[in-house]
Amino acid sequence: MRPSSLILAAVGLTGTALAHGDHGSGSQKPIVDENASWMVKHMAEEHHVENFDAASFFALHDFDGDSTWEGLEILRTYGLMDDSNKHVSQQRRDEIVRDIMNMIDYDRNGVITKDEFVRFIEVEKKTLPDMGTGPGHHGDDEYEYEIHHWEKYHDDNTKLEDLTHPEDIEHFKKHEEMELEEERLAQMDRIAIIEENIPAKFRRSG
Numbered sequence: 001m002r003p004s005s006l007i008l009a010a011v012g013l014t015g016t017a018l019a020h021g022d023h024g025s026g027s028q029k030p031i032v033d034e035n036a037s038w039m040v041k042h043m044a045e046e047h048h049v050e051n052f053d054a055a056s057f058f059a060l061h062d063f064d065g066d067s068t069w070e071g072l073e074i075l076r077t078y079g080l081m082d083d084s085n086k087h088v089s090q091q092r093r094d095e096i097v098r099d100i101m102n103m104i105d106y107d108r109n110g111v112i113t114k115d116e117f118v119r120f121i122e123v124e125k126k127t128l129p130d131m132g133t134g135p136g137h138h139g140d141d142e143y144e145y146e147i148h149h150w151e152k153y154h155d156d157n158t159k160l161e162d163l164t165h166p167e168d169i170e171h172f173k174k175h176e177e178m179e180l181e182e183e184r185l186a187q188m189d190r191i192a193i194i195e196e197n198i199p200a201k202f203r204r205s206g
Helices: 003-015 038-047 054-060 071-077 090-104 114-123 141-153 166-190
Strands: none
Touching: 038 054, 054 114, 071 090, 090 114
16 A cells, blocks of 8 residues: 555544654665765665666756756755755855856856756766755655655555654644645635625625
8 A cells, every 4th residue: 555545544643642663674775885976876765766877867857848957957956945955055056056057068058958968977977966965855745755764664565553653644744734724725715705794885785
């Protein structure tokens, strides 16, 4: 059973104090050498991909599908749109974009094309540097929870009572809060406007 199948049932856990469960022996796959490049670690940790080429890496991180990388796509690739990096200053973000552009934007037109990226990686034999911003979280909450927690510590045989890790509780608590907010808004939409409660000066004249 995948996380999405347990959401409605699991939100009931959030109101109960639960002990931290044993995280078990789950490990990240594929395993990469600790001295591997940031790109290799990123693809393993964020995408579970071991073998890739420059073109496929570029396409995977061309988030708006326009065949170029712009500043925001560089920031997102490095996980700077994720809450885990909300402490990173705007100055540091600007530096990262500028550094990557200076390395790869050969024609200095303000964007990086696939050809430029392939040239950087495969012709010049270089790699994206580690900017100290972590592995590059750039999925939504559901994706990040599944790839960094569920796949490590749970599987399709996981039962509701097994979801006792703090990460599980926090994840499903967010779902509960979202559902409560959606219900609150739905209730407001259903409230009929009672004419008697409207001040006379604002009522429509019959």
